[in-house]
Amino acid sequence: MSNYKLPVNDTKFQKLHWRLLLSYLTVMVAILGTSTVAIYEFFAHSLYQQTDQRLIILAQAAAHNFTETKEQYQQEQKIYEADKYPHPQVFRRLDGDGDLDISWHNLREPDQGVEWFDAEAKLLGNAGTVLPNSSPHPGFETINNGQIRAVTIAAYSKDKGKQKLEGYVRTSETTQEVEVVLIKLRWGLGLGSIFALTMTGIGGLWLTRQSLKPIIQSFQQLKQFTADASHELRSPLTAIKTSVDVMRNHPERIHPADEKKLAAIASATQQMSSLVEDLLLLTRMDAQTATINQQLIPIPLDEILSDLVDFLELQAEEKEITLKSHLLTGVFVKGDATKLTRLFANLIENALQYTPKGGTVTIFMKRLDRSVIVSVEDTGIGIAAENLPFVFDRFWRADKARTRREGGLGMGLAIAQAIAKHHHGEITVTSQLGVGSCFRVRLPVISEPKT
Template sequence: MILSKLFMGLDIGLTKTFRNKSNLIKLWRWQNILSNPLFRATSLRLLLSYLLAMIVVMGLSSMGVYHFFAYSLYKQLDHQLLTLADAAAHNLLAIQADRTAVHRKMPRILDYDGDLDIPWQDLWLYGQSVEWFDAKKQLLGKAGKQFPPIPLIISFHSWEDNDIRTLTIPVYTSAKNRQILGYVRVSAFTVEVEQELNRLLIGLKFGGILGMVLIGGTGWWLTSKALQPIEQSFQKLQQFTADASHELRSPLTAIKTTVELMQSHPERHPGDIKKIAIIEGATWQMTRLVEDLLLLARSDAAAVNLSKTAIPIPIDEILFDLIDTLQPQAQVKEITLEADLNDEIWVKGDAHQLQRLFGNLLENALQYTPEGGLIKVKMVKSDNFVVISMKDTGIGIAPEHLPFIFNRFWRADKARSHRQGGSGLGLAIVQAITHTHGGEISVTSKIGVGSCFRVKLPVFE
């Protein structure tokens, strides 16, 4: 009668709290994704990704605008030079006639300074010049702005050293007779074009800075608004997990106490000894699961509060105690436990949590290392950190599974799912405790060779 009530109470209590294990798994997968420190990091990453995308878009847009205006301004300048060259080509015959008049002592069309007076074009005002050459590329005359001597190059050409843009065209005797009569070169300064482009560039820079400030503020607001529903859901899930873990403690304690009482008087229930042992095992497993859930919920909710309760701890003492405690299990499987520890290294933290951290790693190593294997615990100090490595000759982990081994309730394969009493939270707890203490954890593994877990913690000095 008592036994049936126990089964009924256990079934009803667990059914009301968690309908099925899949819901619990989904819950803690969300917890693993949206733990508080990572939540803030996710928000920051979203914002930085948004800003980076906007910077790229604005940068490409600004480059496009700049090159478009540069192309338009130079195209306009080339059109002016081409119009001027076509007009000046009609004066080439007059220039050649002027040269002939010099020899014959006749009136010249050149003024006293050697420049040609052209009434329809104020070349000085626009910083332009026209030069006429004969068929042998000898200078016949010039008008307008004075430019440094430069080689005669047919078509458009830019002289960046002198900030000059030139156009040289050949002049023919007639459209039918393609005999070259001479050449006309027109030139203009590009300083004004470059000044316009520089002003445009300055405007784009200031506009870009102002745009990034506005985009940054808008991005922060949009990110916070987008993540607000997720954050609220996460807080509810976190509170639910903590409450559920706490509520499960009471019925489990009652069941455990009753089972212990029945075990202390086996003569009253001789036929139920095996069933009581099963209940005791299930109760212990559920108790461990509840404690693990509660530990993870607390580490998610208040990881930053460790500094208030942390004390300096000699890390080698914790490791030696664990090795001594687990030595009998290692001897049963004929596994060698080696330790290379330093007794002068201290860390600041919670001794119980650190014991849980390294205890989980050692238990895993013992569980998955075959008989006659080797487990080596080594401690090395590096700058302001201490690295504790636990290397085994176990079954190993496939490379594609390594990114997921710290996920809650995740199982790599059937070889790792047969473990009795395991909750699937051991390595998740290891990672949570490591991060709570400001450390890092990494793993390397090879199938059939073994695994090596490395925990890096800040040293207390």
């Protein structure tokens, strides 16, 4: 093994790390948020349930004194009528000290109120500080926008074994104390959630880094092995190629039966050499993302494409394919001339390879905002829709219709995509079986085009 060392670049894993962390935090926020809301709702429901229970007990105690309250009210009404006073519109308390001095009195809290109504919901008497100015409704209710909770129950008397509705008793209580507790609870849950999220973020950052360490290590080892293997294979392949070339240059020394064998060895050696160079190129490009910007210079893109069209014109003519181009002039991109030439050469050669005789391959250039788009369009056999997501994968080969290319290794489009990404661009493809394909490369420009 040689001393060749591949530079390490963890940009992809940094992106993966932050995506994992974001996913982890999203899940934790959802869990924490749901738990916080559930806890708050549970405590709020419990507090209001306790309030309602107190009101029910108070109402049941007050209902036992309904008859006494009603009789006392009727006596007062007679006194008012005897004195020829009109019955007041605003209810008067039944005695001077503000309560009825009966057994339920000790059950009532300072922030509660009790009201008695007859069967027609007419107010008979009240006591306490919380006295809603509304008609009673049997059951639980909230009054004054939730500031008061009240419960109304029916009061019955027995007449010859049958129950008779005498009226209603309503007890009420302010929700101020409950709201004070809930406000403190909200603050506590809010601050606790912030602290929990902070600790979750710190823990998630550490956990995702630890979880990615073996993956990063394995990936770097794989890339290093690919680079080392590709580098080491150069020498034996070169030796084999040289030996075969020497032997083929002296045909008198070769037995006629061995000529086909030597041709097969030469073809396989050339194919292996191309594969090794492609693998080494891809591996180096994966590792040079951080330093690529320092190596890029202004390149006239139209000149690169024009030279490629001239160079591949003969190949197109041999295959009876029309090769056309519609280029802009004066279009400069920041890049590496050798790599950009390789990018577009791969696309054009791929189009020529899969276009039958009589077909057409056209190269278009157009400006879009601060980018230039180069399209390589052919009238070839096309690609099935289900295969489009995989065309840029390394070593990917499509169906039999697209595997007739001799010497194809499935690396050309992968290299083209890698070069486009290294130039801050992108490459896309659209295709239809039996109609053709169109590969589009978008690159940022550094000058205005001249047409």
